[in-house]
Amino acid sequence: MSRDGYNVSRRDKENIDPAHQQCIDRAYRIPIFLSTTTHLNDYQQRFLNRLILEIENALLFPRTLPLSESYPESILTDIRRLVSSSYGMLAVNLRRFKVETVDVNTGPLPPPTPVWEGSVYSQVEPSMAFQFGLPLLLVREEDTDANNGIWAGGIAPLNLFIVWHSETQTVEQFFETPEWRSAFANWCAQVRNAFYIQTEPKFKYRCD
Numbered sequence: 001m002s003r004d005g006y007n008v009s010r011r012d013k014e015n016i017d018p019a020h021q022q023c024i025d026r027a028y029r030i031p032i033f034l035s036t037t038t039h040l041n042d043y044q045q046r047f048l049n050r051l052i053l054e055i056e057n058a059l060l061f062p063r064t065l066p067l068s069e070s071y072p073e074s075i076l077t078d079i080r081r082l083v084s085s086s087y088g089m090l091a092v093n094l095r096r097f098k099v100e101t102v103d104v105n106t107g108p109l110p111p112p113t114p115v116w117e118g119s120v121y122s123q124v125e126p127s128m129a130f131q132f133g134l135p136l137l138l139v140r141e142e143d144t145d146a147n148n149g150i151w152a153g154g155i156a157p158l159n160l161f162i163v164w165h166s167e168t169q170t171v172e173q174f175f176e177t178p179e180w181r182s183a184f185a186n187w188c189a190q191v192r193n194a195f196y197i198q199t200e201p202k203f204k205y206r207c208d
Contacts, residue, residue: 014077021141033082033134034062035091035126037119044094044141047164047171051092051139059187060088073207079125087198088191089129093118093140093151095166116144123149130156135190137183140165 034055036048055062063086065078073081083089095116099111118141127150130136138156142165145151162183164174174180 020069029061030059030191031061031063032087032191033086033089033125033129034064035122035129037090037094037096037121039096039119040094043166043171047094047166047174048092050171050175054184055090058184060188060191062090076124076152076161079121079128082133083125083129083132086129086134087195088135088137088187089124089126090137090139091129092121093144094137095141095144111204114144116141117148118144118151122151126150126156135160135187135194136160137187138162139164145171 024145027093034052052062063082063197065075065082070108094121097117098114103109121128122145125137126138136149136156138160139153139162142163142193146153150156160183162180
């Protein structure tokens with residue numbers, strides 16, 4: 001169990017050398033906003049557990065609503081506070097609802113094929129983080145919100161998008177792909193740079 005209540009699998013813990021785990025527990029301090037949902041099936045939970053382990057191994061500190069963070073204010077205010085006190089966001093959009101359009105207010109009906117949608121907050125939280133300028137990485141379970149909101153093609157920069165092909169790709173296979181490793185390493189570097197920039201003093205009293 002990690003410090004924020006996430007259940008990291010026993011096998012993942014056993015794969016970490018005790019000295020390495022002690023270093024992780026002491027060293028990861030740069031806070032990032034992990035945008036996800038609490039409504040997960042077992043397979044999605046394993047994916048999230050592994051993702052949290054990847055974040056912690058990179059010496060970053062994942063924070064999310066409402067598991068690790070909670071404020072006595074409105075939801076939008078809570079999100080804004082978490083965004084403004086983090087140095088990056090990693091948003092995970094996992095399948096939640098399978099829906100079919102039965103009517104529209106104008107124009108022809110779309111094809112009757114059911115589509116997957118994620119949590120509504122997977123639209124709100126990354127949008128607020130982008131507006132604030134946080135380094136952003138978007139991870140989507142295949143076909144989730146493929147034509148909806150910020151997850152639709154052409155809305156967000158393509159280099160921010162990583163897709164988990166959950167029906168043909170295991171959790172382990174996803175985290176071994178060059179696409180994930182490259183995007184995650186680049187995002188981590190941006191987060192550390194953001195932390196360095198934001199924590200520099202406003203006035204410098206020496207020449208670097």
